[in-house]
Amino acid sequence: MNTLRVEGVGLMAPGLAGWPNGRAVLIGARPYAAEAMPTAIAALLPANERRRTTATVKLALQVAQEATLQADIDPSTTPTVLASSGGDSEVLDKICAALTLPDRPVSPTHFHHSVHNTPAGYWAIANRCAAASLSLSAYDDSFAAGLMEAAALAWTDRVRVLLVAYDLPPPFPLSERREIVAPFAVALALNPAPTERRLATLRLARNAERPASRLDDPRLETLRLGNPAARSLPLLRAIARSTASRVMVSAGERGCLTLEIEP
Amino acid sequence: MAIKPLAVAAYTVTNALGRGVAASLTALRHGESGLRPCDFEDAALSTWIGRVAGLEGEPLAGEFAPFDCRNNRLARLGLEQDGFGAAVRAARERHGADRIGVFVGTSTSGIGATEHAYRQRDPATGRLPAGFDYRHTHNLFSATDFTRCWLELRGEALTISTACSSSAKAFASAYRHMRAGFCDAAVVGGVDSLCLTTLYGFNALELASSQPCRPWDAERDGLNIGEAAGFALLEWAEPDDARPLLLGYGESSDAYHMSAAHPEGAGAALAMRQALTRAELRPEQVDYINLHGTATPSNDAAEDRAVLRVFGPDTPCSSTKGWTGHTLGAAGITEAAFVWLGLEHGLIPGTLNTRRIDPNLGAGVMLDNREQPLRVALSNSFGFGGTNCSLLFGRRVA
Numbered sequence: 002m003n004t005l006r007v008e009g010v011g012l013m014a015p016g017l018a019g020w021p022n023g024r025a026v027l028i029g030a031r032p033y034a035a036e037a038m039p040t041a042i043a044a045l046l047p048a049n050e051r052r053r054t055t056a057t058v059k060l061a062l063q064v065a066q067e068a069t070l071q072a073d074i075d076p077s078t079t080p081t082v083l084a085s086s087g088g089d090s091e092v093l094d095k096i097c098a099a100l101t102l103p104d105r106p107v108s109p110t111h112f113h114h115s116v117h118n119t120p121a122g123y124w125a126i127a128n129r130c131a132a133a134s135l136s137l138s139a140y141d142d143s144f145a146a147g148l149m150e151a152a153a154l155a156w157t158d159r160v161r162v163l164l165v166a167y168d169l170p171p172p173f174p175l176s177e178r179r180e181i182v183a184p185f186a187v188a189l190a191l192n193p194a195p196t197e198r199r200l201a202t203l204r205l206a207r208n209a210e211r212p213a214s215r216l217d218d219p220r221l222e223t224l225r226l227g228n229p230a231a232r233s234l235p236l237l238r239a240i241a242r243s244t245a246s247r248v249m250v251s252a253g254e255r256g257c258l259t260l261e262i263e264p
Numbered sequence: 265m266a267i268k269p270l271a272v273a274a275y276t277v278t279n280a281l282g283r284g285v286a287a288s289l290t291a292l293r294h295g296e297s298g299l300r301p302c303d304f305e306d307a308a309l310s311t312w313i314g315r316v317a318g319l320e321g322e323p324l325a326g327e328f329a330p331f332d333c334r335n336n337r338l339a340r341l342g343l344e345q346d347g348f349g350a351a352v353r354a355a356r357e358r359h360g361a362d363r364i365g366v367f368v369g370t371s372t373s374g375i376g377a378t379e380h381a382y383r384q385r386d387p388a389t390g391r392l393p394a395g396f397d398y399r400h401t402h403n404l405f406s407a408t409d410f411t412r413c414w415l416e417l418r419g420e421a422l423t424i425s426t427a428c429s430s431s432a433k434a435f436a437s438a439y440r441h442m443r444a445g446f447c448d449a450a451v452v453g454g455v456d457s458l459c460l461t462t463l464y465g466f467n468a469l470e471l472a473s474s475q476p477c478r479p480w481d482a483e484r485d486g487l488n489i490g491e492a493a494g495f496a497l498l499e500w501a502e503p504d505d506a507r508p509l510l511l512g513y514g515e516s517s518d519a520y521h522m523s524a525a526h527p528e529g530a531g532a533a534l535a536m537r538q539a540l541t542r543a544e545l546r547p548e549q550v551d552y553i554n555l556h557g558t559a560t561p562s563n564d565a566a567e568d569r570a571v572l573r574v575f576g577p578d579t580p581c582s583s584t585k586g587w588t589g590h591t592l593g594a595a596g597i598t599e600a601a602f603v604w605l606g607l608e609h610g611l612i613p614g615t616l617n618t619r620r621i622d623p624n625l626g627a628g629v630m631l632d633n634r635e636q637p638l639r640v641a642l643s644n645s646f647g648f649g650g651t652n653c654s655l656l657f658g659r660r661v662a
Binding site for chain 2: 003086087088093096097098099100101105106107108109111112113114115116117118119121122123125126128129130131132133134135136137138139140143146149150152153154156157173174175177178179207252253254256
């Protein structure tokens with residue numbers, strides 16, 4: 002009970018649009034170019050809901066769908082874990098701005114979109130999924146926290162779990178107090194049981210070893226440090242390379258999450 | 265096979281009823297509500313709230329000063345009650361500081377600090393004031409980060425933020441982390457404090473009542489927002505453990521609507537059934553259900569159908585929101601603690617403020633307190649986004 006198989010990956014970030022593109026960059030087959038990210042469309046949402054949702058929801062749903070399709074798993078029965086440091090800062094900015102105006106005209110739609118589990122709610126609605134879902138934050142260590150929660154859920158209930166991690170740059174003026182350099186979202190379809198359909202097997206162990214794994218390309222390293230969800234990049238590189246390796250992901254005040262990766 | 269039970273080794277609650285569990289127990293016993301007409305900051309709203317007195321004058325200082333905001337002041341106040349800090353210190357000796365996880369639920373954390381900062385934006389540049397510390401106040405992780413720093417714990421730490429089920433789901437997350445071997449004990453909790461975001465937000469959704477809330481009442485017309493902090497120390501239960509036990513939990517998604525409950529309560533029923541399945545208990549073995557019971561017309565109707573479907577009309581139920589208001593992300597821990605008080609003191613609280621039960625609702629809702637021994641009780645917490653969590657607790661009676 003300490004291994005997980007990665008059956009699918011979803012990825013969206015500037016220069017890393019979709020897992021096939023991201024994989025090519027991470028194995029060094031293509032140079033990294035931080036071009037503008039295509040707008041996430043969250044194709045699975047009905048048109049009227051797509052209109053109302055924010056960039057955050059669309060980004061999270063886009064990678065979730067990519068990983069789900071790749072893994073060929075049933076999204077209507079798969080529990081989800083969503084990890085994000087700050088959630089939907091665009092919505093929180095609008096609410097806090099409205100609260101400075103006469104009569105404080107907070108939009109009811111903004112308010113119910115302000116909860117951290119909004120992407121989880123839309124994902125459940127779009128896929129008619131009644132399974133459990135947990136939305137969490139551990140500031141810069143949100144990805145490792147999400148992976149540990151997903152692993153604990155997969156092992157305890159012996160079920161496949163979909164992990165989604167995402168963060169977007171906050172709008173001004175919050176951007177001055179919380180720097181996130183670029184949008185980044187990643188999804189991993191995880192299976193606790195042995196399976197032929199796997200991109201990699203992960204063995205998890207938390208220990209105090211430092212430091213966290215880094216990336217050689219300085220622009221990718223800037224991205225890794227500049228978005229909590231991009232802390233996943235060394236793991237994604239290991240999955241892409243498909244060779245045995247060890248990755249350290251920063252996991253809190255003390256210690257890194259150690260991941261032993263096998264093809 | 266039933267899950268391995270967790271024991272509640274220590275717990276504490278602070279809410280509109282007062283500081284510490286004794287204040288809550290006394291108010292529950294005597295039917296004294298903590299609700300008052302809204303007097304939070306300069307909010308001009310005709311609603312009632314469950315405010316914790318005195319937070320305004322108790323800033324965090326010294327090494328904790330960066331964390332200073334209403335939410336973390338409330339967390340600190342909560343952590344100081346009922347010898348909770350001493351219980352955690354003893355647990356630290358037993359398990360080691362890096363083997364105790366911290367799982368805190370919150371919906372809005374310290375967003376009040378950002379509300380204040382936006383009011384002080386530089387008129388020319390729009391920039392936020394120099395003293396504003398987003399990371400240690402507004403960010404969701406702040407509530408957990410403060411808690412682990414205060415308690416000097418260095419294990420796994422995360423904030424669970426699923427609206428009004430947050431601190432109920434903290435129990436499920438803690439259980440899983442302990443099962444996975446990521447930690448040997450857990451501090452679970454919930455902290456949510458009054459802020460203009462939730463007061464004006466629920467007002468905009470027309471879900472806030474202008475009177476004290478009346479769950480299950482024929483004339484119920486909305487909720488009252490409250491604030492609360494609650495914490496519990498969880499360890500694996502011993503054989504013949506006499507402490508309150510977590511016997512089961514259930515989590516589900518409505519997959520229906522972002523801010524309206526499924527009208528038939530399908531997701532809520534699923535969460536309750538899962539909790540029973542994990543505990544290997546039958547519905548008739550449950551002595552009491554602490555309802556989510558927010559007192560909005562549609563939420564109570566949906567939960568009523570779900571309870572009827574799983575338990576029928578005979579299981580005693582009540583909502584304690586008339587005492588505390590709806591403490592949002594802290595509702596799960598607050599009401600779990602009320603269940604533990606019931607298990608320890610043989611008390612089933614009634615449903616305060618409610619006068620006449622809606623004849624269209626059929627669950628076994630009690631208006632008055634009942635003194636009787638309790639063995640097994642369920643607590644429901646549901647939230648925006650269609651998130652549902654049910655916790656099943658029990659106590660071995662000698």
